[in-house]
Amino acid sequence: MPANIRHRTLATTSTPRPLLLKLAGLAVLACLVSGCLTACQPTLECGNWTFTGTPNTSASPKDSFPLSSSFVFNPANCGKQCQCTTDAMIQMVRVYDVDEQMFLAGEGESTEWSDANGWMIDQQPLIGWASGYYGQNNDGTFDPTYNVVGSNGTPNTLNDAPGGWGPSTIFYAVDVAVCVNSDRQGGCDNRILGYYFWSWVVDSNGVGQKFIIAPAWKDLDTEFQSAVAAWNKWAPTSGPVGGGSTGQISEPHAFPFPTLSDL
């Protein structure tokens, strides 16, 4: 709703009126505000996404999917201003077993940070990473094998190679670009810059099928916040992460995310 209309509506309801009129006005106002908040906000895209990937059906197993998902931040795309010096990826995934009609996990512990709809932040504390950012080392740097970070006009690229899932599995991912560091004027630390959805299917013979890609849609941003909340609830209870042969600094527990919001 345009701000001027909203102000006028608020002014109308604040003027003394008979009880019936007041109640009707408040009810309509509540509907308008809640309706517009949910219906008017498209999923944010402050830049452009490029996805590349090919199912590797010749290798064994025949469902290996080397891919990269790249985002070039351009705040003008969404009418914003922000000079982001480091933007990086957070990925949430969900894996569905069509035959058993259930969500799958790759390891026991990850079920502890999945949300009610089966989505989970794709990070591997068991392999040593304490941060929920994709490929962020425990010293704060990013491993370019997984995430080549970006900035305004420079691609932020996620590299992934999921594979090995059994027959009749559907794999979903949402990649979310987030500004990790910005200059003072921009002040856009921890702001979400864009969302992207991709998916693939392993058929009943165990062979991977083509990628399905699409800009993310409304509701997936809400789902992302739910997955972040599930991670943040679990992270302080994770126990030690890293150390040993993981190549990562030992941390007492996984790192919760700060509050993340759309730019």
Place this chain on the structure above:
Amino acid sequence: MKPQTAIGMISILACLCAAGCSKAKREETPEQTQLKTQLDQQEKQAAQTAQTYHAMDNAALIGKLQEQSARKREPFNSLAYRELVTRKDVDSKALASIVNEKKNGDAILPLLLLKKLDEKSYMQIPAAVRSNVLTDALEQSKTFNMWGIPNFYLEDASNALLESGQSAYPNLRRMLSETRPAPVYGSKAYMVYMRYQFRLCDYALFYLKRMQGDANFTLPVSVADRDALIKPMLK
């Protein structure tokens, strides 16, 4: 102004605003609509499946557990295991009876569930039976998520195997000759597997070294280096 007139005006305003909102909303593509529907349906189906398991009695769940165990379903991907592990009244004798009867990898889930719920009853199962269930399940594994990734993390099955003692040695030594791939499915975990190219013999090497007292043993990244460690153990 009459109340009816005011309500009418507000309704018109609501319609105008709603129209503006729908115009501002990005148009969904048919593919997006299809995916949204698919995701919604899955959530309903998954909830229904979980509810079905939740409604089962212990006997029915143990039947499901046996079936999923024979298929080498991981504990965390077995709905029967997930449900039973939350219950306080599971019959330990029934689980022990399955393990003692089968004595092979088909009993992996009842064995791991028993260990989780009733360690005392678990320890009453002869060590030779426990180790045979575990090593047979390992040898039959097609994917190795049930075991974890050596050097990085170990799942319950690996920890049980490491605790099982010398009775596991002969079967593990035999597996030192088995060079078939030992993949894990996943995202980053799969990438780790691709880097190391783990094989069944590497898992056997890892367990044997740890069980024989080298508590900090880690597998070298290079396959040749691992083979060099395996070779003297085959003699």
